[in-house]
Amino acid sequence: MAIDALLLLSFGGPEQRADVMPFLENVTRGRGVPRERLLAVAEHYYHFDGVSPINALNRGIIADVEAVLARAGIGLPVYFGNRNWHPLVADTVGRMRDDGIRNALVFPTSAWAGYSGCLQYHEDIRQARSAVGPDAPTLVKLRQYYDHPLLIEAVGQAISAAAGTLPPERRGGARLVFTAHSIPVRADNEAGPPEAGGKLYSRQVYDAARLCAAAAGFDDFDLVWQSRSGPPQVPWLEPDICDHLEALSAKGFDAVIVSPVGFVSDHLEVVWDLDNEATEKAAELGMAFARAATPGSDPRFAAMIVDLVAEHLAGEQPRRLGREPAFGCTADGVPCVIGCCQARSPLPV
Structure with missing residues (x-):
């Protein structure tokens, strides 16, 4: 054809x-x-x-x-x-x-x-x-x-660039956190054909985060979720990014690098949930906050x-x-x- x-x-x-x-x-x-x-x-x-x-x-x-x-x-x-x-x-x-x-x-x-x-x-x-x-x-x-080499390379470089914007004295201890759009847990359980074992969406996002972290030279990272909607009684993928920032602060982290690995471009969810809400939460907690660019x-x-x-x-x-x-x-x-x-x-x- x-x-x-x-x-x-x-x-x-x-x-x-x-x-x-x-x-x-x-x-x-x-x-x-x-x-x-x-x-x-x-x-x-x-x-x-x-x-x-x-x-x-x-x-x-x-x-x-x-x-x-x-x-x-x-x-x-x-x-x-x-x-x-x-x-x-x-x-x-x-x-x-x-x-x-x-x-x-x-x-x-x-x-x-x-x-x-x-x-x-x-x-x-x-x-x-x-x-x-x-x-x-x-x-x-x-x-x-999700795992194309050029995509991973672009996101990895964006993480490195974001890390470079943190105050030098906090850079070495910054926690790398990846975010993607939350979905209902049931929808994630049903993502992919039965032979794939379910949860293929969250598994692919984790796999991408693993690859991007390695490309940026990080051995460890967290994967969290953002932009959930729907009634509160319906379980969605967690933890939420702002809740996770509070947990990191309680553990003594004073700097964070956030990579919206689940997004191609700076959609409204990125500029609102990360550049507004998450940035404000980090400031409230006294955390240095660096948001990596999306690859689009x-x-x-x-x-x-x-x-x-x-x-x-x-x-x-x-x-x-x-x-x-x-x-x-x-x-x-x-x-x-x-x-x-x-x-x-x-x-x-």
Whole structure:
């Protein structure tokens, strides 16, 4: 099958104050989330005048990918579609059809197994193609890439750079802490096919943290979670980042390096939960706090995407460093493993 385009598929985010509530209603539609919760989350967006950084960051990634593709002599146009806000993926797939695109690869801005991180992107593809009709282009979702060498290298260097910003007298004793988006425990238990043993999301995140810590020269680290939502009686992955900072302070740590390994770019969850809430908690505890950059704006991230494309086009073995299973390319919204990641968990808000 000849590939004639690349689609970057992401979560989406509002770009002005008027977008915030319609966006949140899209995210939570049919999930019974109380309006009071939506209004509370909306305040996070209003703190930034209603603008989520995610769309601009994704456009930056696309520009970088286009440049790398051009240098590599790979003549693929790059399109942009979102699950929850404009440009919506169905609209983008319609435009691709109108442009004469027949077969495209899809790069999702999630590296992970699990329903929201993987299977839901298959659903997005299937629903978009159904909306466009029988002449919609074939869409092939690229593999999970949590342990790609270029991603690990970029995150490891970001950790080292962040460590260098700490006061010299506290640097040597700083604790390295990785964060990723919390999900319900049940959803994590069901992440991955049964033969993978469950908990594939949290296992992949831990594996990535292990690799990134080693790349930055750290022998030890902690993995914690952030940005949970949903009713308090539903168990989610713990501990929360702010609770963990309190625990570290009680153990005598006075400096911390936080790497949001679970995030491609500085999404709202990163800039709110880490750059606001966690930073304020660290200051309250008298801890020096350094937040490592996410990899999306690193040139190696775009190079990784093009590497995934080239790997697919050439039928090469995946470049992987991890110990955990990771699953591969599939077409037209059909999951690569039947029964994989079937949890229907609340989407993060």
